[in-house]
Amino acid sequence: MPGLVIVGAQWGDEGKGKVTDLLAEGADAIVRFQGGNNAGHTIVRDGEEFKFHLIPSGILHADKACVIGNGVVLDPHVLLGEIDGLKRRGVDVGNLRISSNAHLIMPYHVLLDTAGEVKLGKLSIGTTRRGIGPCYADKALRLGIRVQDLLDEKILRTKIRAALEPKQQALRELGVQRRKLRREGGEGPDAIADAPDPRLDLHTMTEEHVSFGHRLEPHIADTPRLCWEALDKGGTVLFEGAQATLLDLDHGTYPFVTSSNPIAGAACVGAGVAPTDIDEVWGVAKAYATRVGAGPFPTELDDDTGRHLLERGHEFGTTTGRERRCGWMDLIALRYAVRLNGMTALTITKLDVLSGIGTLRVAVRYRSREGAVLDRFPYHQSILHGVEPEYEELPGFDADISGCRTAADLPNEARAYLDFISEFAGVPIRLVGVGPGRDQVIWIGDEPDLRAA
Numbered sequence: 342m343p344g345l346v347i348v349g350a351q352w353g354d355e356g357k358g359k360v361t362d363l364l365a366e367g368a369d370a371i372v373r374f375q376g377g378n379n380a381g382h383t384i385v386r387d388g389e390e391f392k393f394h395l396i397p398s399g400i401l402h403a404d405k406a407c408v409i410g411n412g413v414v415l416d417p418h419v420l421l422g423e424i425d426g427l428k429r430r431g432v433d434v435g436n437l438r439i440s441s442n443a444h445l446i447m448p449y450h451v452l453l454d455t456a457g458e459v460k461l462g463k464l465s466i467g468t469t470r471r472g473i474g475p476c477y478a479d480k481a482l483r484l485g486i487r488v489q490d491l492l493d494e495k496i497l498r499t500k501i502r503a504a505l506e507p508k509q510q511a512l513r514e515l516g517v518q519r520r521k522l523r524r525e526g527g528e529g530p531d532a533i534a535d536a537p538d539p540r541l542d543l544h545t546m547t548e549e550h551v552s553f554g555h556r557l558e559p560h561i562a563d564t565p566r567l568c569w570e571a572l573d574k575g576g577t578v579l580f581e582g583a584q585a586t587l588l589d590l591d592h593g594t595y596p597f598v599t600s601s602n603p604i605a606g607a608a609c610v611g612a613g614v615a616p617t618d619i620d621e622v623w624g625v626a627k628a629y630a631t632r633v634g635a636g637p638f639p640t641e642l643d644d645d646t647g648r649h650l651l652e653r654g655h656e657f658g659t660t661t662g663r664e665r666r667c668g669w670m671d672l673i674a675l676r677y678a679v680r681l682n683g684m685t686a687l688t689i690t691k692l693d694v695l696s697g698i699g700t701l702r703v704a705v706r707y708r709s710r711e712g713a714v715l716d717r718f719p720y721h722q723s724i725l726h727g728v729e730p731e732y733e734e735l736p737g738f739d740a741d742i743s744g745c746r747t748a749a750d751l752p753n754e755a756r757a758y759l760d761f762i763s764e765f766a767g768v769p770i771r772l773v774g775v776g777p778g779r780d781q782v783i784w785i786g787d788e789p790d791l792r793a794a
């Protein structure tokens with residue numbers, strides 16, 4: 342399996358980081374191909390917890406190239422913070438490679454993200470407010486600043502000036518709004534002086550970013566070529582998706598989506614490889630479902646079971662700390678994700694969270710407001726917003742399964758639950774997570790030997 346894509350099969354936070362970390366063992370390069378620091382991966386290694394927002398999970402493997410691809414939007418502040426944090430913990434980051442074509446999240450993108458959300462009010466998307474949408478918008482408008490621009494002060498200044506100019510009005514409005522809020526919050530007149538926001542000063546921004554460029558320069562590389570070289574000599578490259586299928590800009594629950602394409606097809610564009618370089622697509626789904634932010638979520642639970650999932654599953658966002666909305670596994674959505682991504686295998690994470698919850702339910706069809714039975718994920722927003730899920734009930738299990746290491750160790754009910762999912766989705770389950778630790782997994786069938794591919 343020389344080219345293997347790992348994607349989220351639901352609304353994100355499925356545990357892709359852990360799966361990537363396990364599969365990275367036999368890979369030569371690990372590449373992130375979209376998203377930015379809206380993502381959050383937690384990996385537990387020898388009892389130590391690592392949280393990443395931007396750096397690919399593969400960074401813990403010093404002997405492998407760890408790549409931030411051209412499709413990623415990169416906040417240099419955040420990236421340098423993560424690099425410093427890792428160095429402090431003794432992790433070597435010499436293997437980090439950054440695409441010169443990746444776009445930068447600039448301070449004005451972060452401000453505009455918040456301003457946009459505030460302006461939308463009740464219609465807001467619930468973004469992570471990390472500047473993701475405005476940065477991708479500038480990329481499409483051809484007003485983006487790219488990593489390579491950090492290496493030439495003159496070009497950088499010219500590009501920042503051009504990008505800033507059309508945003509002045511929106512940013513001025515934001516300044517007025519903020520001052521009003523501070524005034525309402527009781528801050529004195531000195532604190533609300535009309536001083537311009539230093540983060541938006543062209544000179545300061547340029548200087549600061551030139552210094553970021555100096556620090557990042559050793560990592561900047563021709564990353565598509567790096568992937569080609571690894572693939573052409575028979576090596577294995579993992580393409581690590583962030584967010585997930587149902588947050589895809591084109592195929593997710595628009596407009597309650599992120600601003601990039603987290604599906605497998607986007608790995609080619611976001612890393613610079615060909616469709617024929619992709620051999621396998623592994624989807625990652627939780628044994629139940631969660632979602633952060635606004636938008637349709639047919640199987641959402643607003644009851645004790647939902648609370649159980651939230652608490653037992655520690656369902657709080659890695660990036661924003663927000664409580665995740667929790668619900669039953671939605672097999673209509675999962676089957677859609679399997680087909681859309683061309684998944685060759687599925688990983689089910691957090692199966693242990695379901696223990697003791699009683700009868701398990703999985704959505705197997707939707708009913709529309711008009712009473713129509715739907716067995717496919719609806720493409721029309723208004724229909725999706727109005728559907729009610731219909732469930733299949735499966736026997737639950739009470740045993741603590743966190744110590745299980747083979748499928749045979751699992752209670753029959755847990756195995757039957759997995760079989761039902763796999764059969765309905767039409768794809769084999771190859772890996773099951775039964776706890777946060779790296780070793781708390783069950784391989785179904787042989788553990789893949791990537792080196793032997």
Ligand code: IMP
Nearest residue numbers: 353379380467468469473598599633634
């Ligand atoms: P944005 O990506 O910050 O623009 O946010 C758009 C939507 O995607 C919001 O609903 C976020 O909560 C959601 N989102 C973005 N990144 C993640 C993630 O890594 N996990 C789960 N949801 C995410």
